[in-house]
Amino acid sequence: MRLYLTGADGMLGTALTAALAEHPETADWEVRGVSVRDFDIADAAAVRASVDAFKPDVVVHTAAHAIVDDLELDPKLALRVNIAGVRNIVEACARNGSRLVYISSDYVFDGKDTPPGGYREDDLPNPQSVYGLTKVAGERLAALLDDHLTVRTSWLFGGVDERLDQVLSIIGHARRGEVSRLIDDQFSAPTYTVDLARALAFLLARGEGVTGTIHVTNQGSASWHQVGEYLTARLPGAPTPKAVPLAEWGFLGGRPVDSTLNTDRLRELGWTLPHWQDAVDRFHRSVLQGDRR
Ligand SMILES: NC(=O)c1ccc[n+]([C@@H]2O[C@H](COP(=O)([O-])OP(=O)(O)OC[C@H]3O[C@@H](n4cnc5c(N)ncnc54)[C@H](OP(=O)(O)O)[C@@H]3O)[C@@H](O)[C@H]2O)c1
Secondary structure: OEEEEEOOOOHHHHHHHHHHHHOOOOOOOEEEEEOOOOOOOOOHHHHHHHHHHHOOOEEEEOOOOOOHHHHHHOHHHHHHHHHHHHHHHHHHHHHHOOEEEEEEEHHHOOOOOOOOOOEOOOOOOOOOOHHHHHHHHHHHHHOOOOOEEEEEEOOEEOOOOOOOOHHHHHHHHHHHOOOOEEEOOOEEOOEEHHHHHHHHHHHHHHHHHOOEEEEOOOEOOEOHHHHHHHHHOOOOOOOOOEEEOHHHHOOOOOOOOEOOEOOHHHHHHOOOOOEHHHHHHHHHHHHHOOOOO
16 A cells, blocks of 8 residues: 655654554555655645655645634635645545545534534534635545545644644643643644544555544543643642633634534444543653653
């Protein structure tokens, strides 16, 4: 099997590269990871040349611009990277007969009237931000291929940059004795990239049997303030986080108030991710040990 991975240097791409090497059924797959250092995903000719040369059986498309406020300020960037980029990948998959696994987001939902147990795969998207809109567009483009799987996930952590990783930021603030300011009235499932990547390796090993849309997150749901309280209770002397309402944060665009995803479909396939508290504990330990995996 030949797997082509976009966004290979990103938070999820890095974890997926490691998980594929560890999973018994994907360990011997030939993996070609590309990042923005290789080419801009919006460059159709560059995508064509790179994918056509590799002739993948499966493409996992994680590359995206995922900083929500940036895209409110610059919708053209959203169009270029998150929509034209997906179009280029879909066209490359169609030319090469490749299966596409597209990574999407809980931000496709409005989070206003969340069903008990969380949004299911066939609930109607209603994005509240330019970012969410581009992820819905990406899903629709991916669905043009018969052999595609859209994986929606939420609130990723497991990275190396405090500015992009809320859990790492909470740990950093606590260790420096600084007070984290954290939203206490917005909810979803914080999801560890290591756990998401293992689930993706499981789904990839299952092959063409799984198509359409699937939700993959850690179990449970929380506000970032609850995550902060959980972590600081485990760090002696760490200051208690300050609760900030979503409406006072000053975000651009809209945010879903509760975008928790229902993961029953994944469970029925035979895989469940651990609870977010377990995931946060493991990530915290890896940070303390200087090993980010
Ligand atoms: N982060 C979350 O909370 C979250 C939640 C739900 C879904 N998702 C989705 O999960 C996927 C992975 O997200 P992530 O958190 O791992 O993001 P990330 O760390 O920012 O990784 C995205 C990767 O895409 C690359 N990229 C950005 N613009 C590009 C371009 N024009 N051409 C080629 N590559 C480009 C980035 O490169 P540089 O870093 O060098 O710019 C980065 O390596 C995304 O599709 C995102 O929408 C994320």
